[in-house]
Amino acid sequence: QKEVEQNSGPLSVPEGAIASLNCTYSDRGSQSFFWYRQYSGKSPELIMFIYSNGDKEDGRFTAQLNKASQYVSLLIRDSQPSDSATYLCAVKRIEAGTALIFGKGTTLSVSS
């Protein structure tokens, strides 16, 4: 059973702090890793993706990947109340026709 695990939270951080969201996956064949943000009542929105070990930065967001540990994380710097949402980790094999598998998400709450 291929699984993606996330701590459901809630993760509570004060405004301006760094939020750290973590995800582990069981399928060693996973090659593509995605972070989605989902506001309550809305559909998931792609924040960023990462393929290679190491860090990838995009504005206030940094994705970190460690394939040996089967671990991917998302850091949000200078957290804002508007970042309060559920963050979904998703993984995919590189082969065509393989499904994008989602974790159940971590709820982030940023207090002002």
Add this chain to the structure above:
Amino acid sequence: KAGVTQTPRYLIKTRGQQVTLSCSPISGHRSVSWYQQTPGQGLQFLFEYFSETQRNKGNFPGRFSGRQFSNSRSEMNVSTLELGDSALYLCASSFLEGVDGYTFGSGTRLTVV
């Protein structure tokens, strides 16, 4: 550029009925995936289509089916509805079969009574 369009937005059906949901992908996207989202199970993969061919199917009963048309639009059908089928059904499209990530539509909220 128009996003992924799902219709209808809301549906209420009774047990035993069938339902058809529609999805129009982003122009140029040929890969369409469907997901069921419930509070307890999260996002669960239903199936994926690429160029009218089903490439993958999730662990759902045969009551759940889908298809993709030559213009990449997709439909999913659920027959003999059960109360447990109440969920948000999300369609997502991709240009590179998900390698570059998927863009989701707003979803169809199905309530079975």
